[in-house]
Amino acid sequence: MSRQMGDSHRRFLQTMMSNGVISSSQASALHRHCCETHGAHYSQEKVEDFISVINAQLQPLFMHIRKGMSEEDGLDYFALVNMAKTDITKMSSDYADNELELFRKTMDLIVDSENGTASSTDILNCADSLQTKKLKKKETEHVLNKFVQDKWLNEIEGEYTLSTRCIIEMEQHMRTIYPDLIKRCFVCHNIAIQGQICENAVCGIKIHLPCVARYFKGRTDPHCPSCNDFWTHEIPEVQQYSSQTLQSQSSCAKENTAGPSTSSTLATRRSRRS
């Protein structure tokens, strides 16, 4: 297999750059498309090798294509990460100062919350006390919309969460500024923002919703994998999370273009907490 960068890799990278984040099924379809377009050798299971060739070239430029799991649908996504600036300043070319401050405040709210969400009401309240320049209600809504469109936040029924892209890109940054608040998922060991937390105060482990679904699948009497206390939360259905079978269908790419935010799996999540 060639480790040399070719036009197939360049086309893949350019598509990553203009989209920011793509699902792993999209990555597979794109991998195939790029290889076929430029007559490069294609082997279906080699998408990660293909990406590692690109990453070797990106390394001196402090960029990296990194894989991460969506906290909502449990699927893998690839995001193009800029490691030169590991904080929010990388968004700075697209947003004004007060918009960035709003983003920071939103992130604070989300990370501070137990379940990894922030309500639009709470965010609107923040907008009133921005130090840079206050945002009116209408402006705040517009900016929040832009964050969703640019795939930094997801929104469902007025509740905001950090997008997969945001988590992949800003994991390092979040670990630095919220060292005590950021937990790892007990099941998959990745950073966990949205999830369920063990009610046992001395335990308090966190598990992603898709990981909860997989882990407790078929168990009528779920217990915490760490402290063995009863797991009090509602267990989401696993079927909704397991769509890895979509992998090789290129048609799914179209349905997915709206990004992870369109995931319908959230319906169950909403009923979980009072």
Add this chain to the structure above:
Amino acid sequence: MSQRSAGSGARRSRPGRSQVILDDDEPDVSSQPSSSQVQRARCSFTPQQIEQKVAEVVQFILIKDQKKIPIRRADVVKHVVKEYKGQYPGIIRRAGQTFEQVFGLNLVEIDSKNHVYILVNKLHPLPGEPISMCPGSPKTGLLFVILSLIFMKGGTVKEILVWNTLKKLRVYEGVKHEEFGDVKKLVTDVFVRQKYLEYVRIPHTEPLEHEFRWGARAEQEVSKMKLLQFIGELHNEEPQTWTQQYREAASVESNPR
């Protein structure tokens, strides 16, 4: 590129100041021949530092290019290159190599007097991509219609003709379009700043009239032959039907830029 990154590792191990000068213009220190360490440290950089600067320049240009706004040398120097100014030609050349070899983009100087650059995509976006290489493509569609019109009309069209053509597509000059927003602004300002179109005043017209031409980015990035094939398919004709346009497209194609 691969050689460069392989080499940089080796070079990194000896941070010698003596072998600083790469193959590029060196900073002008000749007027002040000083052997003091301070002076040298200020004017010379390790290959590693240069490497870092190249990476920063690449990042800077990529960010600027997201909005398709041409990049001015003055801005690159002011915001990124700074005290490495003397090394600028080498740095920008290396950045250009990186764009080509890693990203499939050409860094093209479209104005050599004021040193203005754009990034041009060497890999043409294709129909039927599983994910679009350039999202926001409805606007690209609009642009293509205008570029086609200009090309078919011999290189220049009056503004009024553009609006009359767009009317047939239900895009109106003074009306906010749900996809494009302020169409007038998009066509006469955004596309113009992005260097896809030129929008020039026709002299001695009263009231004032304007005409459109292809902009520098369009000349670089859009294949006239592909455009003609596309138009041919629309009209169910061979591209050769349009003799003059075909000749022009073929001549561009045979003289790669």
